[in-house]
Every structure is written in structure tokens, then in C-alpha cells.
Amino acid sequence: MPFGLKKAPTAFMDLMKRVFQPYLGLFVVVSIIDILVYSKTEDEHDEHLKVVLQTFKCEFWLSEVMFLGHVVSAEGIRVDP
Secondary structure, rough: OOHHHHHHHHHHHHHHHHHOOOOOOOOEEEEOOOEEEEEHHHHHHHHHHHHHHHOOOOOOOOOOEEEEOOOOOEEEEEOOO
């Protein structure tokens, strides 16, 4: 942060509001420590969670991941070629 960590919470909130702007007030509330996802039904909630997690570029149930220059899988850990 150019002016130290004093402005970090403000910068974070600004970023989160810009990232989630299309969904604010529809099914997302953003605070400094939480992101609240709300829905009327469980099926709708599944879809809303999917949108939020995809916005964060989350992926689940992968058989192999790249992490800090390594490839992690069920076969073990190896250096990323």
C-alpha cells in the first residue's frame, strides 16, 4: 500500500464493492470481514454461491493443482516443469 496499511481496509472494501457490484443488493452483502450470500431457496442459494465462488476463481474437486511452483496430486508432489 502506498500510504501504509492504514488505508488497506478502505482499499479492500472498494475492491470488493467493484468486484461484486452486479450482485450487491440482489444476493450479496460485503463487509470488511465477511461476504454474505443470501437466497430464498436452497437451489437458488446453490446458484448464488456458484456465482460468488467463480468470481473469486475458486475451483473444487480437482485431481491435480499447481501450487507455489509444484504440482500436487494423489501421486504426490513434484516440481512444476
